[in-house]
């Protein structure tokens with residue numbers, strides 16, 4: 001019937017079947033215990049019983065160290081932190097110059113442009129007065145002048161002499177920056193718990209900070225630049241030539257519960273810019289700055305094209321504290337895992353893992369079809385016009401209630417009645433009461449007993 005097909009005339013509910021079996025009982029408890037153990041391990045491992053908050057942080061860094069370099073055309077120069085830190089420091093990052101191209105004693109004037117940035121020429125006609133582009137060091141005067149014994153280039157109004165070198169020196173002039181150290185101060189806060197901490201821990205004192213080293217003490221807040229670059233998987237002498245960007249990650253994973261309190265930083269390092277300088281277009285990191293002075297009343301400057309490493313300090317982390325609500329939510333979310341026990345044992349019984357006889361017996365006991373006394377209203381619409389009228393009047397009644405409403409069963413309307421009864425009760429033909437209803441009217445003379453209805 002269509003109502004059966006779509007499940008409108010069915011309601012399914014669970015039936016509890018108790019199987020007296022030591023084997024299945026033991027299996028059930030073993031599985032439940034295993035599930036409980038897994039749930040507990042997951043809870044403790046992930047701290048699902050805690051409420052979490054994200055870190056809010058501030059970072060400052062101070063680099064220290066001195067290095068002596070032999071600058072071409074300048075001689076020996078000692079560099080200290082003011083020289084190699086670059087002109088500015090960004091928030092959460094610091095810069096260390098590792099290589100440099102120096103152009104000394106530049107003055108405002110007219111001089112030949114370098115061939116790599118300007119135009120080679122033969123006569124003044126090849127140069128355009130007032131012309132410049134993004135690569136130029138100055139504005140063309142319109143004259144073609146000697147650059148060296150072989151070449152002539154267009155003359156420019158610029159800071160002269162213009163910077164001539166394009167490639168950074170190899171090896172890097174300030175490769176000794178490897179031994180510089182940086183003190184990183186990181187203050188953190190977890191607003192939800194009003195908890196404040198810094199990476200210079202309360203138990204650290206001045207003597208400790210002067211002597212600590214990252215190799216022996218992973219909590220030491222003073223780092224050798226060479227160690228940072230090495231832990232980032234790079235070679236300092238290579239990255240020092242063209243510069244690069246190294247990330248210093250500070251991770252805070254704090255447990256603020258009283259019994260297991262722990263809140264310590266973990267440092268890790270990685271290179272953030274493109275690694276392979278011979279394959280990468282425009283590799284490294286550099287910028288220019290100048291130092292100005294007056295010589296004989298004329299302003300001069302020394303131009304530095306500085307290559308170096310920028311260290312970006314990134315802080316992330318979270319803190320957790322016991323929360324009864326989180327614990328309840330976690331327990332609630334894990335209860336469904338116990339259904340796995342039933343699924344697994346049902347599957348075992350249903351498969352050849354268990355004896356076929358027991359499996360069959362179990363299936364029969366587990367699923368039982370029951371007829372409802374109340375009839376389904378939707379069934380009515382599938383009867384012919386006459387029947388609809390009959391059924392509609394009796395749709396909420398049992399078979400016995402229908403009896404007085406039915407016409408007396410005669411030969412010609414037996415088929416008509418059978419249709420009605422089968423609608424009221426799908427198994428009407430098998431029901432002795434229905435059979436009784438459908439039986440031909442008994443002859444009062446031949447039989448002393450009348451039908452019950």
Ligand SMILES: Nc1ncnc2c1ncn2[C@@H]1O[C@H](COP(=O)(O)OP(=O)(O)OP(=O)(O)O)[C@@H](O)[C@H]1O
Pocket residue numbers: 062063064181182183209222
């Ligand atoms: N990069 C570093 N390497 C080693 N020690 C450092 C470094 N930066 C700072 N320190 C030392 O750590 C301590 C705290 O530094 P902080 O900058 O707070 O103090 P300071 O007295 O201003 O330092 P400074 O020595 O620069 O004057 C100081 O003794 C300082 O010398």
